[in-house]
Amino acid sequence: MEKKLSEMDYEEEGTIKGIEKGFREKVAGMGIREGKEVKMMTKQPIKGPVVVEVGRSNTSLGMGLAAKILVEVKR
Amino acid sequence: MSKVLLMGQSNVGKSVLFNRLAGARATVSNYPGTTVDFDKGRMRIEGQDVEIVDIPGSFSLEPKDRAEEVAVKMLEETKGATVVCVIDSSKVERGLYLALEIIEKRHSVIIALNMADVAKDANINVDAERLEEILGVPVVPMVATRGEGLKELVSRIREAVPVEIEGIIKNVGGKSGTSSHS
Amino acid sequence: MWEVKVERALTADERWDLVDKITKEVVKVGAYKPGLRDALASLTVNPWTGIPFAIAVLYGFWTFFGEFAGLFTDGFFVRIFGTHWIPWLSGALEGLPDWLFTILVGDRAVFAEDFVGDPCFAAGGVLTTGLFMPFAVVLWAVIALFLVLAILEDTGYLPRLAVLVDTVLHKIGLHGFAIVPTLVSLGCNVPGVTATRLLETRKQRFMMIALLGVFVPCGAQIGMMEELIPGLIGWVFLTLAIGYLGFGWVLNKIWPGESPEILMDVPPYRAPQWSNILRKTWSRTRHFLMVAVPFVLLGCAIVMVLYATGAMDTIASGLEGFLAAVFGVPADATASLVVGFLRKDLAIGLLPIDAMTNYQVFISVILLTIYFPCLATFAMLLRELNWKEILATLGFLIVTIFVFGGILHLIGLAGGWY
Numbered sequence: 001m002e003k004k005l006s007e008m009d010y011e012e013e014g015t016i017k018g019i020e021k022g023f024r025e026k027v028a029g030m031g032i033r034e035g036k037e038v039k040m041m042t043k044q045p046i047k048g049p050v051v052v053e054v055g056r057s058n059t060s061l062g063m064g065l066a067a068k069i070l071v072e073v074k075r
Numbered sequence: 076m077s078k079v080l081l082m083g084q085s086n087v088g089k090s091v092l093f094n095r096l097a098g099a100r101a102t103v104s105n106y107p108g109t110t111v112d113f114d115k116g117r118m119r120i121e122g123q124d125v126e127i128v129d130i131p132g133s134f135s136l137e138p139k140d141r142a143e144e145v146a147v148k149m150l151e152e153t154k155g156a157t158v159v160c161v162i163d164s165s166k167v168e169r170g171l172y173l174a175l176e177i178i179e180k181r182h183s184v185i186i187a188l189n190m191a192d193v194a195k196d197a198n199i200n201v202d203a204e205r206l207e208e209i210l211g212v213p214v215v216p217m218v219a220t221r222g223e224g225l226k227e228l229v230s231r232i233r234e235a236v237p238v239e240i241e242g243i244i245k246n247v248g249g250k251s252g253t254s255s256h257s
Numbered sequence: 258m259w260e261v262k263v264e265r266a267l268t269a270d271e272r273w274d275l276v277d278k279i280t281k282e283v284v285k286v287g288a289y290k291p292g293l294r295d296a297l298a299s300l301t302v303n304p305w306t307g308i309p310f311a312i313a314v315l316y317g318f319w320t321f322f323g324e325f326a327g328l329f330t331d332g333f334f335v336r337i338f339g340t341h342w343i344p345w346l347s348g349a350l351e352g353l354p355d356w357l358f359t360i361l362v363g364d365r366a367v368f369a370e371d372f373v374g375d376p377c378f379a380a381g382g383v384l385t386t387g388l389f390m391p392f393a394v395v396l397w398a399v400i401a402l403f404l405v406l407a408i409l410e411d412t413g414y415l416p417r418l419a420v421l422v423d424t425v426l427h428k429i430g431l432h433g434f435a436i437v438p439t440l441v442s443l444g445c446n447v448p449g450v451t452a453t454r455l456l457e458t459r460k461q462r463f464m465m466i467a468l469l470g471v472f473v474p475c476g477a478q479i480g481m482m483e484e485l486i487p488g489l490i491g492w493v494f495l496t497l498a499i500g501y502l503g504f505g506w507v508l509n510k511i512w513p514g515e516s517p518e519i520l521m522d523v524p525p526y527r528a529p530q531w532s533n534i535l536r537k538t539w540s541r542t543r544h545f546l547m548v549a550v551p552f553v554l555l556g557c558a559i560v561m562v563l564y565a566t567g568a569m570d571t572i573a574s575g576l577e578g579f580l581a582a583v584f585g586v587p588a589d590a591t592a593s594l595v596v597g598f599l600r601k602d603l604a605i606g607l608l609p610i611d612a613m614t615n616y617q618v619f620i621s622v623i624l625l626t627i628y629f630p631c632l633a634t635f636a637m638l639l640r641e642l643n644w645k646e647i648l649a650t651l652g653f654l655i656v657t658i659f660v661f662g663g664i665l666h667l668i669g670l671a672g673g674w675y
Contacts, residue, residue, distance in 0.1 A: 028269050029084065029135025030522060031169035042303045048424025049433070049519045051302055056197070057166055058298070058525075060420045062427060062518025086413070086524035091533050103540065110454040110462070110641075137269075139520060140457055167284050171276045179266050193525075198287035206283045220530050240267065240275075247278040 001073050005052065006066035008040045013074045016054070020068035027069075031055045038071055078126045078153055079118065079232065082146065083161030084173055085132035088189045090114070092161060092219040093129040096229070101129075111145040120232055128153075134169070136176045150177070157235045159228070161187045164194035164201050164216065178212070178238060185235035187228055188216045209246045211238040294526050302417040302523065304424075311421050314414065318405050322443075323483070325401040326394070326476065334393030338377045343385050344368075358382075359565040360558060378481070378606045381564070387557030390477055391550045395445055398476025399545050400538065402444035406437070407537040411529035416521060423519045429502060430509030430516040431461055438465050442473040446634040447549040448541060449473065450641055460514025463646045464505060466638060467653050470630040472501040478626060481605040489619050496623055500661055508653070552633030559632075560596055569595065584662045585675055586621050587613060597625045616674035620665050628658045 002017060016036050019027065027033075032054050041051040041058060051060045061069075081096075083089045093101070097116025104115050114129040133146035150158070158177055162170030167188075178184050188203055207214040213231045217224025267275065300306045347368050350358060358365065363380030377389045409415040415437070423433030434455055442449030446469060453465045474482070474497065482490050509516070563569040573592040580591050589609040597604035604625050610618055630638065638650060669675055 025135075025137040025269060026139040027520070028137065028273070029133070029139075029169060029172055031166070031172070033269075033273060041299055042307075042420075044304050044421070044424040046424060046428075048304075048427070049420055051420060051523055055166070055168060057169065058302075058523035060416070060423075060433075060519055060521045060523050062423070062520070065518050065520055085522045091530055094533055094536060103544075112454065134522070140517075168276055168280050171279060172272060175267070175272050175275060179272075193527075198289045200285040200287065202283045202285075206279070209279055209282065243279075244275060247275070247282060249278070 001075070002070055003073055004067045005038065005040075005061070005069040005071050006050065006063050008038075008050075008071060008073065010040055010043055013037065013039045014071040015074075016069060017072045018070040023065065023068045027059075030059055031057055032059060032069070078128065078156040079120075080128050080130050080150065080153060080156050080158045081161060082130045082150065082158055082173070082177065083132060083187075083189075084134045084163070084166075084170060087132075087161045087163040087166075087170065088219045089132060089161045090129065092159075092187060092189065092217075093127070095219055095222060095225055097127050097129075106145045106149070109141065109145055111142050113145070113149070118229070120229060133173070135173055136180070150180070150182070154182075156182070157232060158182045158184050159187055159232070159235075160184055161189050164188050164191045165197050165199050167199075167201055174210075175240070175243075178210070178243070179240050181237040183235040183237050184212045185228070185232055186210070186212060186214045187219075187224075188214055189219050191216045191223070192218045192221075210243055211246070212236065298413075298417075298526055301414070302420055304421065307417065307421050311418055314409075314418070318440075321405060322398065322401045325404075326397040326480065329397040330394050330480065334389070335375070335377055338385070338389050338393060339375065343376050343380060346384060347380075356565040360561040363561070364564065378484075381557065381561055383554055383557045383561065387554050390557075391553045394480050395475070395477045395549075395553075396542075396546070398480065399444040399448065400542055402441060402476070403448075403538045403541045404534070406440060407534040408529055410537075411527070411534055413524045413526045416523045419521070420519065420523065425502070427516070427518065429505035430464060430512075431505065432456055432516070433519050433521075435461070435465055438469055439473060442469040442475060443479065444476045445545060445549060446470060446473065446475050446630060447552075447637050448545050449475075450634060450637040451544070451548075453641070457517050458515045459646075460512055461516060463514075463642060463649070464508050464512065466642060466646075467508065467650045468501055468505050470634055470638060470650065471627045471654060471657050472497045472504070474626045475631070478605060482622060485605060485608070485610060486618055486622060489615065489622065492619060493622055493626070496665070497626060500627065500657070504653075504657055504661070512649070548637070549633045552631075552636050556632040583659065583666065584620055584624060585666045585669060586617055586624070589613075590617070590621050594621070594624060597628065614675055616669045616672075620662065620669060623665060624658065624662050627654075627661060629654060 016034050016038055018034060036054050039053045041053050043050050047063050049060050049062045050066050051058055081089055081093050093114055096118045101114050101116035103112050105112055111131055113131055116127050117124055118127045130149050131142040131146045133143040136147050138144040138147050160174045160177055162174060174186060188201060194201060203214045203216045213234045215224050215228045215231060217228060301310050347362050350362055361382050361384050363382035363385050367376050367380045378386060380386050418436055419433030422436045426433055426435050437455060438449045438452035441452045449469050450466055453462045456462045456465055569592065573595050576595060577588045577591045580586055580594060581588060589612055593604045593607035596607055605622060608621055639647060
């Protein structure tokens with residue numbers, strides 16, 4: 001099932017399917033790219049930022065930015 | 076050699092390495108027209124006094140914020156400088172991404188494969204010799220917090236040279252864009 | 258090889274392809290069992306466990322801050338200044354004309370036999386209180402703050418704290434990293450203003466400078482509050498926090514500009530490197546000494562000139578009726594409020610606390626905190642902002658004093674606490 005990174009639940013895992021153009025280049029250097037496995041590490045309440053793990057690195061993104069990333073979620 | 080630039084992504088131990096290299100004589104400067112600060116100092120390489128600049132941390136040369144914009148500008152403005160590219164040994168993949176970008180711009184690069192201790196703890200083994208063969212630039216494993224590898228880094232800074240990205244592609248067996256692998 | 262030497266830029270995808278090929282040959286990843294460090298790393302950024310942890314850290318921070326500053330200030334400098342330097346100086350300079358004595362040493366009444374109070378705080382002269390405040394009180398608060406901040410940075414805790422507070426701060430247009438200038442300002446607003454440099458946009462920097470100039474009390478003020486109104490400090494901080502968030506929310510709505518979302522690497526925890534921490538602490542402290550201290554001395558000199566010439570009495574009596582009507586503070590407190598324009602820390606010490614009700618003390622302390630930033634902070638503000646933002650900050654200050662002070666006045670009246 002595909003969903004936005006912002007919609008993933010706590011501890012849910014998946015594979016990055018697509019990143020919005022323009023944002024894609026900005027996160028490339030952080031190791032966030034298509035085909036990489038991603039895990040939701042934490043979600044803050046009231047739409048606060050998320051922390052995700054991609055390739056042994058943790059990255060924090062605001063909800064709006066997380067919504068620009070599409071993930072195929074593991075069942 | 077005119078100048079040494081220290082470049083790397085955030086949290087790779089760059090400021091610790093800078094302190095080791097520049098010692099107590101460092102000063103904070105402000106990049107003109109911005110509020111971005113960076114450290115500047117001097118180090119000795121083979122008896123010669125050379126300026127060393129700690130460029131703000133940047134994940135790629137495609138800037139995502141103000142500090143990264145300044146980092147890219149500072150790199151562009153100082154052609155002919157030697158770039159010490161600092162990589163976290165436990166995160167070689169994304170570190171190499173930045174290193175390749177700098178190499179593509181034909182800067183003289185030397186790679187500081189920092190935080191070797193962290194990689195070891197995480198059971199990650201990086202073959203520095205093989206990496207050096209592939210890239211064609213010096214690769215020095217080190218633990219900047221303990222000063223390990225520091226001497227080797229300084230003694231090899233002069234070996235840093237610009238290299239062809241095509242050569243690197245050939246060294247891993249293939250043309251860029253194809254997925255062949257020996 | 259006869260290849261033409263040109264810059265050859267790869268596309269992001271080609272570059273990743275190459276990175277993958279290289280890492281495949283070079284990096285071998287063995288099995289890894291997450292340990293205590295990893296557990297701690299995720300627990301401290303997870304809201305249900307991370308927020309209590311953050312509160313514990315900040316409380317520890319606060320305690321250290323108080324103890325460290327107290328050790329140097331009360332344990333050492335109060336004695337040096339109170340029993341040696343000030344009495345000696347007042348004796349040595351006794352022969353000076355009144356006006357000069359007032360500016361350099363302070364009010365002669367402080368040295369009378371029947372004076373009750375601490376001459377370190379009360380004297381007010383450039384060479385007495387003027388030296389005492391920056392070197393004996395603020396400096397140690399600032400060093401304690403910078404030290405803790407450097408430790409939080411180098412261990413990797415700061416990014417996690419930033420993630421936690423970003424939840425609230427982004428709602429008012431700021432960034433999680435706004436916690437840094439806020440914490441620094443609790444030591445001294447001057448380096449606090451400098452610390453806003455790590456914020457991304459002009460809008461965020463302007464908002465942060467305006468908010469910390471108004472709602473964040475500095476180490477000197479906090480020190481005075483602890484000395485004079487220990488029972489009310491909790492209420493003062495709560496009220497200021499509400500003002501910070503409330504007025505931040507309003508500023509975010511009316512001031513144009515962007516507030517980008519957080520996008521940040523969260524590093525693993527690491528043992529800090531002490532030499533690095535000390536170097537950072539020292540370089541920030543040095544900056545504070547060079548920038549802030551001259552202005553503190555200048556502020557002292559101006560206040561004492563106003564006293565010596567009698568201008569202070571004229572200004573105070575002119576504002577008496579006005580301040581009493583708007584904020585409900587007694588006439589005796591107006592002189593202190595006027596001094597507050599130049600020396601906020603000193604002003605708290607000048608409040609006639611015994612003659613006031615608790616609520617009057619509370620509202621006076623709040624007013625002293627929120628209005629005009631001290632001279633040194635104001636100078637920094639001139640340096641860091643453009644003229645439009647400076648005017649806006651001043652407008653914001655004036656509106657805030659009256660709206661916030663007025664609301665508190667009304668609450669006090671409604672509660673019958675006057």
